[in-house]
Amino acid sequence: MDKKLAAALAGACILLAAAAPAQAAAAQGAGRADARFKAIYTQEWQWRLGQHLEDEEDDDNGVRPDLPRVDPATQRARLAYWQGVLKRLDGIAPASLSAAERVNYAVYRAQIAVFVADQRFREFEKPLNADSAFWSNLADGARKHFSKAAEYRDYLKQLADVPRYFGEETANMRAGLRRGFTPPKVTLSGRDASISSVTEAKTAQDTVFYTPFKQMPATIPAAEQAALRAAAAKVIGEAVQPAYGALLRFMREEYVPRAQEALAAESLPDGKAYYQAKIVEYTTTALSAVQIHQIGLDEMAKIRAEMGETIRQTGFAGELPAFLQFLRTDPRFYARTPEELMMRAAHIAKKFDAKAEQYFGYLPRRRFAITPVPADLAPFYTSGRGGPGVYLVNTYNLPARALYSLPALTLHESAPGHAFQMPVAMEQKGRPPFRRAYISAYGEGWALYAERLGSEMGIYETPYETFGMLSYQAWRAARLVVDTGIHAKGWTRAQAQAYLHDNTALSEHEIETEVDRYISWPGQALSYYLGEMAIFKARRKAEAALGAKFDIRHFHDTVLQLGSVPLPVLEARIDAFIAEGGKSPYPKQD
Incomplete structure (x- = not known):
């Protein structure tokens, strides 16, 4: 072997030997930071599930036996909890995380920050807009199809919980009304039709809430089906329809007449900060x-x-x-x-x-x-x-x-x-x-x-x-x-x-x-146009950088494989896509 070559190889070995501990230390550090971060979001997610704010991904039972708690004490506790999570997150340097967890961190921190802002502005005191409302969201759940008797029984328990849930939502709306935190009155005109459709139904069977009971699986014995249908008619007639009736009176006699006239979000309490938070x-x-x-x-x-x-x-x-x-x-x-x-x-x-x-x-x-x-x-x-x-x-x-x-x-x-x-x-x-x-x-x-x-x-x-x-x-x-x-x-x-x-x-x-x-x-x-602009900007950048290597299928797969993320995260992912030579995120498909 040539002496110069031998000396060069020896030097390289020394450098690699010196680099190995540094790389190992960096990996070990990222591992510790990843573990800390995972512990935070795992604990918070379990808490979130317990609050009925999310559903289990593999939940075999398609319906909960009760509805979320939305009273002021619960809302204050949520604010305090998420503020604590945010403080813990800010104790982790994103650069100390592995590449995959850096993406998760960016998504998760933005998510928690939104939760904190919503609680701080007491968004729960305005649980409706011209597009949707808590009661119409509840009706959407009635259009599910159940496959087991246990699911039907849990659904009946949920319906029995409607008066309590509506009472808490109404109390929150009254609090918002007192401080001028409501949707503008003009946007509420006619929106009570989705409430009156329940109250004006001649029988419980005519309401949307009876829908799952009209066609039940043959695996449920006929006698049990009959018992479940009778229980549904009873709970809808004695709990759900009266709750909707009370809500309708509240909306027509109290809420809509006193809702704010001004249109601007900046006219709401702490309005400029509120609108910027929504942006x-x-x-x-x-x-x-x-x-x-x-x-x-x-x-x-x-x-x-x-x-x-x-x-x-x-x-x-x-x-x-x-x-x-x-x-x-x-x-x-x-x-x-x-x-x-x-x-x-x-x-x-x-x-x-x-x-x-x-x-x-x-x-x-x-x-x-x-x-x-x-x-x-x-x-x-x-x-x-x-x-x-x-x-x-x-x-x-x-x-x-x-x-x-x-x-x-x-x-x-x-x-x-x-x-x-x-x-x-x-x-x-x-x-x-x-x-x-x-x-x-x-x-x-x-x-x-x-x-x-x-x-x-x-x-x-x-x-x-x-x-x-x-x-x-x-x-x-x-x-x-x-x-x-x-x-x-x-x-x-x-x-x-x-x-x-x-x-x-x-x-x-x-x-x-x-x-x-x-x-x-x-x-x-x-959201719409600014999001589209960001995707087209990323595509033009990738097309210019990759030239003949650019494959539209790989670009689209990369954007979609990433999932729903903040726009800066998308931009960073396309920069990595370019650095990788425009490869598909699904290597087996190349």
Whole structure:
């Protein structure tokens, strides 16, 4: 062996020998930090389960025998507990954790910070908005299908607990009412219909709560089925309907008449801080209302230019206002029956299936059903909503449900949007249970990105459908303007409605329900467009850095495999994707 080479090898060995203990020490340190962090989130998750704030991932019994406690003492205890968790988390340096736990830490700390903020602002004193409420969430649970007699018995116990639960929620709402912490009065008009649908039912069997008892599994003996049905009729008639009756009187006689008139979140107690906390929660950024408002205006100008080009492609001779009026009034763009709307949605979903393998390497195992929005929710519900196993299509008021927008809606709510993204995240193994939480900026950003992706996939077959997609993009960009306009700039309801009317093809019914949703749910509307912008920014960065190595399937798989995370975590993951050479996160699929 050459002496120089021998000397070099000897030197290298010395360096490796010196590095080995350092690497081992670093790994040992990360192991200790990981153990400390895991102990915190494992303990907190078990506490959370005990508080009935989450469900067990592998819960065989599909229903709890009681409802959560929401009284003020419980809420104060939750605040103190989560503040303690936050303090413990801040005692861990993220850099000391392993790579996987650094991601978990970023997700978990943001999650706990939101819990603390919600408790500090006493969000529990306002358990309703124009989109949903504690009583409608309870009714959603009644649409489950049970397979065992034990599940039915637990459900009966839960129904018996409704008076106690409603009493606590009502007491909280009274406390919010006293300090001016309510949704604006204008957004509550007609929202008691979902309460009166229960109170006005002629029999217990006519209520939504009796639904699981109408068709029961044959494995339950007939005599036991009869006993369970009789018990259900009794508890619904003696506990549930009276509780709904008391709630209806409270809403009509006390709450709605005294609800605050002002629209802005900044008009609420400690309003500026409250609205900024909502911005942080729903965008996972530190952007201000002023910055977001300007982003919305800038993006709207870009989309308006795209709209103009698409209008020219249709051959329409007029300008945008005339084109929007044409779209809103021409019967060719609207389904004649609910069945037609549902079938069109199903057709679009299957068009995606034909293209899926060209854009995604990993396809979720879980399929989804396409079903109409329940009649008691439909009048104030969004056009559609999707999630694991379901794509809900709103067939109420068909002249408000434009067919040219249906492709974008379907991509957003079904696949590759919510009914695709959520199952992919749920199918990832080895993650802490808190990672199942939905982060709006990521989830809604992905779903809006899915709408744009439809152009690349060839889903939009006519300029009208392309315009429908652009209208939806404008709708979400408009939310940046409208949400901040209402909650930080003193906009009126009429101003917000006019902005959507002038810049999107939404129907008047949709405009009214959407604006009321933004008014009563500060910050949530900001998630969509800012999330989409972050995903496109990451994609452009990866395309530029990887060049010919960029594979759209690998990029999409990487984004979806990560699951719901704050936007800075997504950005960091794509930086790692680039550093790794654009490889699939599922090596076996390469």
